[in-house]
Structures are given as C-alpha cells and as structure tokens.
Amino acid sequence: MADVAPPHTSDDLDPKHLLADGSDNGDSSEDDEKDDDWRVNLDLYGFLPLSADTTTTLNGNSNTLNWDLEDILDHLTSALTMRAAVERGRWGLQTGIVHASLDGSKDGSKWTSRNRSRNRRLTGKTVSRTLSIGGEYEADFDFDQTILDLALRYRAGDVQRPRMEQGAVSFVGFAGTRIVNGSIGSDVDIKLGADYEGPIVKEKRTKTLKFDESWSRTWVQPLIGMHTTYAFNPDWQAFVYLDAAGFGLSGHQDLSGTAQAGIAYSIGNSTQLSLSYKYFGLDYEAYGNDNGYDTKQHGVNLGIRILFE
Numbered sequence: 001m002a003d004v005a006p007p008h009t010s011d012d013l014d015p016k017h018l019l020a021d022g023s024d025n026g027d028s029s030e031d032d033e034k035d036d037d038w039r040v041n042l043d044l045y046g047f048l049p050l051s052a053d054t055t056t057t058l059n060g061n062s063n064t065l066n067w068d069l070e071d072i073l074d075h076l077t078s079a080l081t082m083r084a085a086v087e088r089g090r091w092g093l094q095t096g097i098v099h100a101s102l103d104g105s106k107d108g109s110k111w112t113s114r115n116r117s118r119n120r121r122l123t124g125k126t127v128s129r130t131l132s133i134g135g136e137y138e139a140d141f142d143f144d145q146t147i148l149d150l151a152l153r154y155r156a157g158d159v160q161r162p163r164m165e166q167g168a169v170s171f172v173g174f175a176g177t178r179i180v181n182g183s184i185g186s187d188v189d190i191k192l193g194a195d196y197e198g199p200i201v202k203e204k205r206t207k208t209l210k211f212d213e214s215w216s217r218t219w220v221q222p223l224i225g226m227h228t229t230y231a232f233n234p235d236w237q238a239f240v241y242l243d244a245a246g247f248g249l250s251g252h253q254d255l256s257g258t259a260q261a262g263i264a265y266s267i268g269n270s271t272q273l274s275l276s277y278k279y280f281g282l283d284y285e286a287y288g289n290d291n292g293y294d295t296k297q298h299g300v301n302l303g304i305r306i307l308f309e
Contacts, residue, residue, distance in 0.1 A: 146180075221256060
C-alpha cells in the first residue's frame with residue numbers, strides 16, 4: 001500500500017511559517033542565535049555644560065566658581081568622554097571614562113585711604129597726615145577630574161541597535177564601581193602696600209605674601225544605574241540614562257550621580273547620532289578634614305554610537 005501523507009494542520013498552512021518554497025522560515029531560531037552573538041557598543045560624545053558651579057575647599061579655605069559654557073571653553077585644557085559595552089546574550093560588561101582638566105587665573109585690587117588733621121593751639125598751624133593702604137592679588141588655580149566606571153550589566157527586552165522595530169524597548173540595569181581621581185590646587189600672590197605722609201616723615205612699604213595649596217585623592221564608589229531605549233520607528237529612538245554612586249562610603253561626604261534624557265537618529269544599520277540633556281553632580285569631603293570639592297553641571301550632550309556585531 002502506498003504511503004499516505006498525514007493531513008496538514010492549520011498551523012502548518014499558516015503563511016507566516018512558510019517561505020515561497022514551502023519551507024519553514026525559522027525567524028525565531030535566527031533571532032535567538034543573533035541574541036547570543038557578541039556585540040560591542042562604542043559611544044563617543046561631547047558634553048557642553050551651560051552652567052557649572054564648583055566649590056573647592058583646601059585647609060578650611062573655600063572658593064566658588066560659577067561658570068557658563070564660554071568660561072569653561074576658555075579654561076579647558078583637556079577632555080575625554082566615552083562609553084563602551086560588550087554583550088553576549090543578555091549579560092555584558094560596560095565602562096565609561098570622563099576626564100576634564102581646567103586652569104585659570106584671576107586678579108584684583110582694593111585701596112583705602114585715611115586722612116587725619118588736627119589744630120595745634122601753640123603754633124596755630126593745622127597739621128595733616130595721610131595714610132594709604134593698598135592690596136593687590138593674583139590667583140592661579142587648576143582643577144583635574146577623571147572618572148572611570150566599570151560595571152556588570154543585564155539586558156531585558158530587545159537588543160539595543162541603531163535601527164529597531166517600531167515599539168521595541170530595551171532596558172539595561174548595571175552595578176559596579178566608580179573610580180574617581182580628583183585634584184585641586186591654587187597659587188595666590190598678595191602684594192600689600194602702605195604709604196605714609198606727615199609733616200616730618202614720608203615712608204612707603206610693600207610686602208608680598210605667597211600661598212600655595214594643593215590636594216589630590218583617588219577613591220572608589222559603589223555604582224548602580226540603568227538605561228532604557230524606546231523606538232518610535234526604525235530611525236528614531238528616545239532614551240534615558242540614570243546612575244548613582246558613593247552613598248557616603250568613602251568620605252564624610254561622598255555622592256555622585258548622572259541624569260540624562262534625549263533622542264537618537266539612525267544614519268545606518270550600525271551608527272546613530274544622539275542629542276540629549278544631561279546633569280552630573282559630585283560632592284566629596286574627605287574624612288578627618290574638610291578638603292574636597294562639590295561640582296554640579298548641566299547642559300547639552302552630543303554623541304555618536306557605533307555598533308559592532
């Protein structure tokens with residue numbers, strides 16, 4: 001008796017499961033295989049703070065700088081900002097480097113004078129005396145900060161790519177360490193002067209005082225954070241990035257954090273451009289003294305992301 005093929009079920013005849021030649025397309029298995037591939041994301045970006053407020057404290061002396069973007073660009077001497085991640089399946093590692101070095105100077109002067117006169121009754125003459133006291137200062141300062149993040153990450157949802165299907169969502173949570181190296185220094189020259197003019201004596205004296213102070217420290221902060229992406233369509237995405245570190249474990253004051261939100265546009269299957277608004281803050285004060293600094297910055301962040309897989 002000839003073999004009789006079993007009847008086809010409705011699922012077998014579903015066009016979603018058949019190619020033109022009648023074979024199964026295997027989309028789900030291919031997606032699973034791609035999900036297990038190695039992927040590397042490289043983010044290069046430039047942070048343009050519209051406002052930066054920094055208070056430094058050295059041996060009990062505090063100085064506050066309130067800069068806008070023009071001030072920062074005038075005093076910036078070096079900068080490096082980037083993030084990178086490697087992922088296989090849903091697990092991966094990520095790192096980030098933020099380095100900035102600034103220096104500058106400021107000067108000023110203030111003069112006061114005091115006049116005194118009295119009438120000598122014996123001679124009938126008025127005697128005038130003048131004392132002028134003046135001061136000038138010139139201050140050079142430098143600020144250097146390097147932050148290195150190292151974290152283990154886990155992804156839920158879709159693989160984050162420059163081009164994603166409409167409605168696709170990717171969520172990544174991470175935990176690790178943040179290593180901070182901060183140094184501040186100041187060099188202040190103060191020139192004092194006094195002029196005295198009386199009926200008999202005229203005298204002028206000057207004195208210069210120099211103050212050199214510096215502080216440097218490297219510390220480690222525990223780090224947690226997340227970033228998520230939503231695709232409006234294959235070309236446009238919205239994203240949010242949040243992290244927090246420190247929690248008072250490495251100093252009397254020890255906390256840092258980032259909040260960032262923006263949009264990204266695909267310029268190919270492996271590259272996209274991003275525009276976002278970012279806030280970063282760090283507050284550190286060492287144990288045993290009040291040396292340290294507090295900085296807050298917020299502004300525009302421009303980036304390019306490249307995916308290798």
